[in-house]
Amino acid sequence: MLTFEEAARRLPDDVVPEVARLAAQGVAGVLVPPDFEEAFYRGGNLPEQLGRLFAAINPARIDEDALEPLAVRAGALIRTTYLMDDAVQAFYRALDRAGLDRGEVHVRRPGTQTAEAAHVTPPGTAALQAVKRVWAADWTFGAVLDRLDTTAGVGLEARATLILPGPPGRPDPEQAARLGVGTALVNPAGLVGLF
Numbered sequence: 001m002l003t004f005e006e007a008a009r010r011l012p013d014d015v016v017p018e019v020a021r022l023a024a025q026g027v028a029g030v031l032v033p034p035d036f037e038e039a040f041y042r043g044g045n046l047p048e049q050l051g052r053l054f055a056a057i058n059p060a061r062i063d064e065d066a067l068e069p070l071a072v073r074a075g076a077l078i079r080t081t082y083l084m085d086d087a088v089q090a091f092y093r094a095l096d097r098a099g100l101d102r103g104e105v106h107v108r109r110p111g112t113q114t115a116e117a118a119h120v121t122p123p124g125t126a127a128l129q130a131v132k133r134v135w136a137a138d139w140t141f142g143a144v145l146d147r148l149d150t151t152a153g154v155g156l157e158a159r160a161t162l163i164l165p166g167p168p169g170r171p172d173p174e175q176a177a178r179l180g181v182g183t184a185l186v187n188p189a190g191l192v193g194l195f
Helices: 004-010 017-024 034-043 046-053 064-080 085-098 125-139 141-151 173-179
Strands: 030-032 103-108 115-120 161-165 184-187 190-194
Touching: 004 017, 004 030, 017 161, 017 190, 030 085, 034 046, 034 085, 046 064, 064 125, 064 141, 085 125, 103 125, 115 125, 125 141, 125 161, 161 190, 173 184, 173 190
Parallel strands: none
Antiparallel strands: 030 161, 103 115, 103 161, 184 190
């Protein structure tokens, strides 16, 4: 778990390009790396549980009526599975280092606009719950159906997650043009997205 500033110093720019761009602009934030999500899945025995949950789904002939309630159950499973205490404490420390342990924050995947908002008080449980809601979005009916159509399976790769100050940002074409990116997101706190 790294603040954007720490990530910019320690990681190559191509690992999470948006984080490098935001750090260069002085934006505060937390990078939740893919291995944190991967550890959450492994620690909660989620690959096995999700595999059993979706075992009856045939990718060659998808029964959407059967898939829909399974996707709902999968999302609930992600939201209600606990993280190991050491991981939770590392998460809270990263929020504190980034100055995001109180006030409004939003959580999203790099390169996307869809976000989950949270009002955080120390230690940061609301932010952690928002992260899990972002992860659970990978198990919506549409997301699972898309993976079945494109990969013939429901599995997915862990990805980075970002925690940013303030409410979710809105596109600002002028900022995007000025900074040479396709999309710039801004909110009352300032710049919160560059992809």
